[in-house]
Amino acid sequence: MLTPVTSTPGVRSPGRPLPAPDTGPVETTRDLIVTGVIALLAFVSRFWGLGSATDGGTPIFDEKHYAPQSYNIAQLGIEENPAYGLVVHPPVAKQIESIGGMLFGYTPVGWRFMAAICGVLVILMVMRITRRLTRSTQLGLIAGLLLCMDGVTFVTSRIGMLDIYQVVFVTAAAGALLVDRDQMRARMHRAAVEGRVHLSDLGPRLGFRWWRFTAGVMLGLSLGVKWSGLYFIAFFGIMSVAWDWALRSRYGVRRPLAGMLVRDATPAFVSLVIWPAVLHMFSWLPWFANENSVYRHAVGAKVEDTWLPDALQSWLYYQSSVLDFHSSLTTSAGNRHPWESKPWTWPMGLRPMLYYVEQGDQVAGCGEASCVRAIMLLGTPAIWWLAIPVLAWAFWRAVICRDGRYVFPLVGYSAGYLPWFFQHDRQMYFFYAAVMAPFFVMMVALVLGEVAGKATDPPRRRIIGRAIVSLYLALVVVNFIYMLPILSGTPITQTEWNLQLWLPSWR
Numbered sequence: 001m002l003t004p005v006t007s008t009p010g011v012r013s014p015g016r017p018l019p020a021p022d023t024g025p026v027e028t029t030r031d032l033i034v035t036g037v038i039a040l041l042a043f044v045s046r047f048w049g050l051g052s053a054t055d056g057g058t059p060i061f062d063e064k065h066y067a068p069q070s071y072n073i074a075q076l077g078i079e080e081n082p083a084y085g086l087v088v089h090p091p092v093a094k095q096i097e098s099i100g101g102m103l104f105g106y107t108p109v110g111w112r113f114m115a116a117i118c119g120v121l122v123i124l125m126v127m128r129i130t131r132r133l134t135r136s137t138q139l140g141l142i143a144g145l146l147l148c149m150d151g152v153t154f155v156t157s158r159i160g161m162l163d164i165y166q167v168v169f170v171t172a173a174a175g176a177l178l179v180d181r182d183q184m185r186a187r188m189h190r191a192a193v194e195g196r197v198h199l200s201d202l203g204p205r206l207g208f209r210w211w212r213f214t215a216g217v218m219l220g221l222s223l224g225v226k227w228s229g230l231y232f233i234a235f236f237g238i239m240s241v242a243w244d245w246a247l248r249s250r251y252g253v254r255r256p257l258a259g260m261l262v263r264d265a266t267p268a269f270v271s272l273v274i275w276p277a278v279l280h281m282f283s284w285l286p287w288f289a290n291e292n293s294v295y296r297h298a299v300g301a302k303v304e305d306t307w308l309p310d311a312l313q314s315w316l317y318y319q320s321s322v323l324d325f326h327s328s329l330t331t332s333a334g335n336r337h338p339w340e341s342k343p344w345t346w347p348m349g350l351r352p353m354l355y356y357v358e359q360g361d362q363v364a365g366c367g368e369a370s371c372v373r374a375i376m377l378l379g380t381p382a383i384w385w386l387a388i389p390v391l392a393w394a395f396w397r398a399v400i401c402r403d404g405r406y407v408f409p410l411v412g413y414s415a416g417y418l419p420w421f422f423q424h425d426r427q428m429y430f431f432y433a434a435v436m437a438p439f440f441v442m443m444v445a446l447v448l449g450e451v452a453g454k455a456t457d458p459p460r461r462r463i464i465g466r467a468i469v470s471l472y473l474a475l476v477v478v479n480f481i482y483m484l485p486i487l488s489g490t491p492i493t494q495t496e497w498n499l500q501l502w503l504p505s506w507r
């Protein structure tokens with residue numbers, strides 16, 4: 001039995017002491033200042049020159065699909081015209097992007113404004129999540145700085161495509177589950193102090209979990225951006241109930257697995273599976289409400305009439321056409337793109353994505369007669385090229401050393417990465433890896449924390465460790481600034497363009 005440790009001299013507790021009530025970091029003025037500094041850096045970097053790089057004032061790459069669709073929503077509340085093409089994703093991201101269209105019209109800033117806002121939010125969330133995960137403001141600062149300097153996150157935050165919206169919702173869901181974990185630690189500790197842990201073999205009920213409910217909201221919105229949100233629902237759901245099992249075991253519940261299954265698993269399924277599915281359906285309400293929605297009257301024209309209501313049958317046809325599109329988009333069927341890549345190239349960013357390039361004497365601004373302007377989705381090498389050692393170390397710490405801090409980012413990273421190996425014949429692009437970046441940055445921050453050393457280490461060890469960390473962060477900043485022209489579409493000379501392309505696979 002677990003019992004509170006008494007402080008009375010000479011009195012010994014009859015059972016093993018309670019675990020320390022590790023329920024989260026305490027907010028300080030320094031934390032607020034650090035958050036403000038990172039927020040300012042994130043805002044400036046994401047909004048600087050936001051609308052400068054365009055294809056003659058028109059969208060670039062897949063913006064050509066999503067910018068018109070989101071502006072269609074800004075004007076009419078729905079996607080009405082299928083002629084824009086690729087109406088093959090749920091509506092949430094385009095609904096959010098339409099806010100920029102309402103504010104700034106059909107302009108580059110209009111279709112990129114909300115992406116930039118989400119880019120800032122992702123950086124702030126990663127900083128705060130890392131701080132909570134490590135109980136270290138310094139490591140939170142490092143994570144926020146690294147994500148600011150990451151080329152993938154930078155470009156994704158400044159392009160009117162869908163990926164940054166999934167990144168922001170997935171990151172928010174992960175953060176909400178981490179807060180839920182700390183809150184459940186506090187509730188379980190209180191139950192133990194009050195002597196309620198052993199009233200049942202299954203352990204105590206922990207009450208309604210608002211933060212887990214919030215995670216379900218975020219996962220539902222992620223699913224409403226892209227169907228790949230399903231992967232995060234599965235991975236995060238398993239992680240959440242595994243935490244519950246571990247918590248009940250930690251507090252000596254007699255049947256922790258059964259307690260988790262009975263007390264925690266069913267509510268978790270409702271919050272993290274059923275509720276996201278319901279929210280996903282809610283996101284389609286404007287489609288059902290408007291008679292002019294794309295494919296709204298597919299019955300009779302594209303599909304035979306059945307006993308189902310016409311609106312529902314048309315919606316099911318819409319979903320099946322989306323599934324058919326994704327299923328048929330395979331390289332074996334001849335669907336090839338010059339910049340496609342496969343999952344095994346993503347961790348180190350070996351095959352980036354060229355979104356836009358313009359070169360020749362019609363491009364000015366580099367000081368020569370012929371200039372180059374390009375936007376390439378490219379991970380900062382000083383960060384991404386450490387993928388193999390960082391992932392190996394994280395796996396070692398999580399599995400062999402049982403360091404739970406590494407489990408959290410590994411689960412998020414795996415959810416955004418591993419499922420794609422089961423679809424390896426599908427046409428894929430490096431921008432699918434954007435959702436992996438926040439979790440990888442968390443792992444890098446954890447590793448840097450170990451390099452920097454602990455307060456109990458000898459002073460010489462800490463000085464050397466902190467010097468190494470400082471030099472590495474300086475290298476990341478310099479590397480990012482060097483790559484910035486091809487991340488932002490800044491005019492450069494042909495010679496500078498060639499120098500930026502370090503690997504043959506970047507060409």
